């Protein structure tokens with residue numbers, strides 16, 4: 001094979017791209033991978049992992065705060081600078097280690113965005129590269145807020161790398177990222193405001209539990225401004241001024257830093273997809289059930305950038321695996337996704353799996369909705385947890401669990417048991433007859449079903 005010809009050329013070295021590249025090279029194919037940033041992708045470098053390291057200190061803070069006067073004498077102070085240093089121990093080696101593993105496997109690396117020249121040819125690092133299969137696994141990037149002065153917005157990468165925490169922070173967007181960061185910043189001592197165009201934060205989550213989380217967030221000092229449309233952003237010495245419109249009135253808010261946490265969009269702008277005849281929409285590359293481009297059979301897409309994804313790490317890995325299988329064995333593997341749990345890493349965690357109450361009502365004739373604020377249960381009282389609640393939904397006819405929504409300490413772990421229960425069509429009786437460890441959060445689910 002010519003030097004610049006590959007069986008598989010993968011664009012993007014996150015979980016999706018790496019999964020494809022490694023599987024294909026192990027199957028004996030000649031593989032290359034390109035990334036226009038540090039290798040390793042969003043999750044490991046500037047997403048899930050670094051965020052969760054910062055969260056560790058917040059967990060220590062929260063537990064101590066709740067037990068203050070109950071055997072714990074002081075609420076600790078977060079040393080943001082030291083916490084960031086600790087986080088960097090984990091992230092600093094990711095790109096080098098990722099490159100090393102890929103190279104050791106015989107994968108060729110490129111450090112630039114390729115551009116399509118035609119359906120099978122790319123231009124990268126000044127070379128024309130031909131490939132039998134091209135895999136787009138470029139993930140997502142923050143959605144631009146198209147207002148005057150938008151260049152002054154910081155984004156999630158900036159927050160996760162902040163050396164010093166500003167006194168007053170505004171997050172524009174109260175979704176996963178805005179809420180997780182707002183909780184961290186407030187606990188670390190910043191004054192925090194969340195501005196959102198919607199009527200409430202976290203619109204994909206159960207409204208009753210979100211209401212409880214919002215109220216608790218306010219008790220941490222977080223201010224919310226809803227139904228607010230940003231109109232301009234100005235920098236004035238050390239401060240930034242965000243103008244926004246609420247019900248026809250223009251208002252302003254001043255802060256030291258203002259972050260764009262208003263959602264993320266497929267990272268496709270640099271690829272010249274038109275030249276490659278690759279169709280895409282706002283949801284990503286248009287794919288069939290094999291994750292193959294509908295307009296160019298030489299191209300596959302996987303991870304956050306495919307139109308079949310919920311942008312979560314486990315799904316991106318799953319899609320990478322499906323694409324690798326289809327490249328290696330021909331299109332045999334369709335994308336099948338079991339129910340997907342999801343957690344917002346605020347403290348307490350807010351977690352969800354399966355149908356929402358609204359979806360379950362539309363889908364089943366009769367449902368049972370078990371909703372309770374359970375802050376007086378032993379597990380919560382033991383650590384003086386301020387918020388613990390659940391909403392579990394069953395199909396009344398079959399008694400199968402069809403949805404679970406939790407807020408409370410470790411809800412991000414407990415939700416996994418509900419995920420297994422839903423996938424395995426378990427009923428309330430199946431759960432009640434299982435023996436779990438005691439006392440444990442998971443044991444509580446017997447009382448929730």
Ligand SMILES: Cc1cc2nc3c(=O)[nH]c(=O)nc-3n(C[C@H](O)[C@H](O)[C@H](O)COP(=O)(O)OP(=O)(O)OC[C@H]3O[C@@H](n4cnc5c(N)ncnc54)[C@H](O)[C@@H]3O)c2cc1C
Nearest residue numbers: 012014015016036041042047113138139303304311312313
């Ligand atoms: C702050 C934050 C927190 C998150 N927390 C969680 C969490 O707790 N749990 C969870 O499940 N998910 C979380 N996510 C989402 C998760 O990070 C993504 O779903 C996951 O990383 C997607 O993997 P991927 O391989 O599809 O894309 P990515 O990991 O984004 O990888 C895409 C790669 O392609 C590269 N690239 C982009 N454009 C080009 C181009 N033109 N040319 C070459 N290379 C390119 C990028 O540099 C990147 O390395 C979080 C995301 C963010 C931003």
Ligand SMILES: NC(=O)c1ccc[n+]([C@@H]2O[C@H](COP(=O)([O-])OP(=O)(O)OC[C@H]3O[C@@H](n4cnc5c(N)ncnc54)[C@H](O)[C@@H]3O)[C@@H](O)[C@H]2O)c1
Nearest residue numbers: 172173174175176177178196197198261262263264311343
């Ligand atoms: N814990 C996790 O699993 C986790 C954490 C972070 C991110 N993620 C993934 O990353 C994706 C992106 O997260 P996100 O928080 O950026 O997006 P999001 O879609 O969760 O939230 C975006 C928020 O911004 C608001 N918004 C949109 N445009 C606005 C504007 N112009 N002004 C003000 N508000 C505006 C929306 O109403 C929404 O509330 C998520 O969908 C999720 O899949 C997951």
